[in-house]
Amino acid sequence: QKEVEQNSGPLSVPEGAIASLNCTYSDRVSQSFFWYRQYSGKSPELIMSIYSNGDKEDGRFTAQLNKASQYVSLLIRDSQPSDSATYLCAVKAGAGSYQLTFGKGTKLSVIP
Amino acid sequence: DVKVTQSSRYLVKRTGEKVFLECVQDMDHENMFWYRQDPGLGLRLIYFSYDVKMKEKGDIPEGYSVSREKKERFSLILESASTNQTSMYLCASSLVPAGGQDTQYFGPGTRLTVL
Numbered sequence: 001q002k003e004v005e006q007n008s009g010p011l012s013v014p015e016g017a018i019a020s021l022n023c024t025y026s027d028r029v030s031q032s033f034f035w036y037r038q039y040s041g042k043s044p045e046l047i048m049s050i051y052s053n054g055d056k057e058d059g060r061f062t063a064q065l066n067k068a069s070q071y072v073s074l075l076i077r078d079s080q081p082s083d084s085a086t087y088l089c090a091v092k093a094g095a096g097s098y099q100l101t102f103g104k105g106t107k108l109s110v111i112p
Numbered sequence: 113d114v115k116v117t118q119s120s121r122y123l124v125k126r127t128g129e130k131v132f133l134e135c136v137q138d139m140d141h142e143n144m145f146w147y148r149q150d151p152g153l154g155l156r157l158i159y160f161s162y163d164v165k166m167k168e169k170g171d172i173p174e175g176y177s178v179s180r181e182k183k184e185r186f187s188l189i190l191e192s193a194s195t196n197q198t199s200m201y202l203c204a205s206s207l208v209p210a211g212g213q214d215t216q217y218f219g220p221g222t223r224l225t226v227l
Contacts, residue, residue, distance in 0.1 A: 032214075034215065034216075036218075042220070042221070043202055043218040043219060043220050043221045044155075044202070044218050045218070046215055046216075046217070049215055088154075088155070090216075098143055098160055098162055098168070099157055099160065099170065100157075100216055102154050102155040103154065104152070104153070104154035105154060
């Protein structure tokens with residue numbers, strides 16, 4: 001059974017701080033990793049995707065991947081109240097796989 | 113921009129009714145997916161389709177069926193709705209075939225209540 005684990009939170013950070021969201025996965029052959037943001041009552045929207053070890057930056061967001069440790073994280077710099085949402089980590093295995101396995105999400109609250 | 117639309121945002125049905133949830137994508141994506149999302153359980157895959165008329169069971173297919181007669185449209189069918197099928201249903205689509213670096217894009221969701 002493929003598993004993706006996230007701390008459910010809530011994670012509370014003050015406005016302007018760095019929010020750090022973590023995710024571990026069980027399937028060693030996983031090759032594609034995604035972070036989705038989901039506001040309450042809305043559908044998930046893609047923030048970042050990462051496929052290679054290391055860091056990938058996009059604006060205030062940085063995704064970090066360490067395949068040896070089976071660990072992926074999302075850093076949000078200069079956190080804003082509008083970043084308050086649930087963040088879903090999703091993992092896809094390699095060739096032949098169509099499915100994403102989602103974590104249950106971490107709820108982030110940015111305090112003004 | 114990728115656009116995935118779902119036929120209803122909110123739906124109320126009675127136990128035993130046959131329910132159709134429709135999903136349409138406008139970006140010529142090969143793959144389409146149906147999930148349900150429940151508090152504490154996260155997103156769970158019901159069925160997916162990687163081509164017209166092709167379908168595969170996901171993690172929780174029991175009580176559901178699907179239809180994909182055209183590439184852009186993927187329907188989820190609850191043959192006989194039950195109260196435990198009350199949930200948020202999310203459709204998604206993606207472009208690249210298996211193993212590629214594809215991304216799933218989600219529709220707005222249908223909140224189904226079965227009374």
